[in-house]
Amino acid sequence: DGGITQSPKYLFRKEGQNVTLSCEQNLNHDAMYWYRQDPGQGLRLIYYSQIVNDFQKGDIAEGYSVSREKKESFPLTVTSAQKNPTAFYLCASSRQQGFEAFFGQGTRLTVV
Amino acid sequence: GENVEQHPSTLSVQEGDSAVIKCTYSDSASNYFPWYKQELGKGPQLIIDIRSNVGEKKDQRIAVTLNKTAKHFSLHITETQPEDSAVYFCAASWSNFGNEKLTFGTGTRLTIIP
Numbered sequence: 001d002g003g004i005t006q007s008p009k010y011l012f013r014k015e016g017q018n019v020t021l022s023c024e025q026n027l028n029h030d031a032m033y034w035y036r037q038d039p040g041q042g043l044r045l046i047y048y049s050q051i052v053n054d055f056q057k058g059d060i061a062e063g064y065s066v067s068r069e070k071k072e073s074f075p076l077t078v079t080s081a082q083k084n085p086t087a088f089y090l091c092a093s094s095r096q097q098g099f100e101a102f103f104g105q106g107t108r109l110t111v112v
Numbered sequence: 113g114e115n116v117e118q119h120p121s122t123l124s125v126q127e128g129d130s131a132v133i134k135c136t137y138s139d140s141a142s143n144y145f146p147w148y149k150q151e152l153g154k155g156p157q158l159i160i161d162i163r164s165n166v167g168e169k170k171d172q173r174i175a176v177t178l179n180k181t182a183k184h185f186s187l188h189i190t191e192t193q194p195e196d197s198a199v200y201f202c203a204a205s206w207s208n209f210g211n212e213k214l215t216f217g218t219g220t221r222l223t224i225i226p
Contacts, residue, residue: 006155033214042116042201042216043156058213059113090155100146101214103155 003027006091006104013078013085013111021076021107023091031096032074036060037088037106046089049074050096078109086111114139116204118217126225131192133220135202136184144205145178145185146214149198156201160187189222197224 004025013019025032031050035043045058049068063082068074074093078085088108092101115138125131137145143164148156162169162176162185169176173192178185189196202217 035216040121040218042118042218044216045213048213092155099144100158100161103148103157105155106153 004091004093004102004104006089006107008107009105011107011109013109015111016080018077018079019109021078021089021091021109023074023076023104025072025074025093025102027093027102028071029093029095029102030071031094032068033092033094033101034058034064034066034074034076035090035092037090043090046076085109114142114204114213114215116202116215116217118202118220120220121218122221122223124223124225125192127192127194129192131187131189131196131222133187133200133202133222134184135186135204135217136182137204137215138183139204140180140183142204145176146203146205147176147187148201148203148216150201150219151198159200192224194224194226197222 007022033048034046037043044060046064047066049055052071055066055068065077088106090106091104094101118135146161147159149159150156160174160176162178173190175188199219199221201219203214205214
């Protein structure tokens with residue numbers, strides 16, 4: 001089955017630690033995205049990538065980093081510089097920007 | 113940048129009645145307007161979308177209307193069913209030097225009352 005897979009579903013992190021969230025897609029999509037979702041707010045764009053080895057900052061990139069070494073993979077690292085990292089993180093992909101985006105099931109990150 | 117406002121934030125309707133969710137956008141260059149449904153603990157799923165060259169689009173019980181002049185678009189769900197209960201997000205896509213980014217509204221929690 002084609003789709004987009006995020007792992008893990010739940011993640012706990014101690015303050016001061018970096019953590020990496022996985023996102024893999026087998027839809028052969030060029031574009032991939034990371035969004036953050038907080039209660040009562042819409043989805044806010046962290047980073048996006050239109051092609052392998054290229055990515056751009058979204059609206060709330062501070063404290064996050066990404067890589068796009070393979071077309072199917074777009075991992076997100078939440079660094080210790082992110083002041084309020086507890087949130088629900090969603091990865092998405094699309095054939096190209098401006099077309100239907102398919103979302104993963106999300107990773108809920110909690111800083112303890 | 114683009115700003116998308118969505119109303120209402122919560123909506124309760126009797127099963128079988130219609131539900132309407134409205135969004136406004138700020139950037140007249142936006143030309144793609146999808147609607148997503150998110151069930152608890154899951155990622156959003158596209159339910160319908162519309163492009164700026166079309167005023168209305170319908171898919172069974174779901175329809176979307178777009179008014180480019182007023183810069184607003186709406187989701188209409190008819191004959192609502194319990195499985196329609198979820199959070200719905202609108203979004204708008206705008207271009208900036210060839211890069212298009214989806215900007216989302218803040219969501220509407222729809223509850224269908226049996």
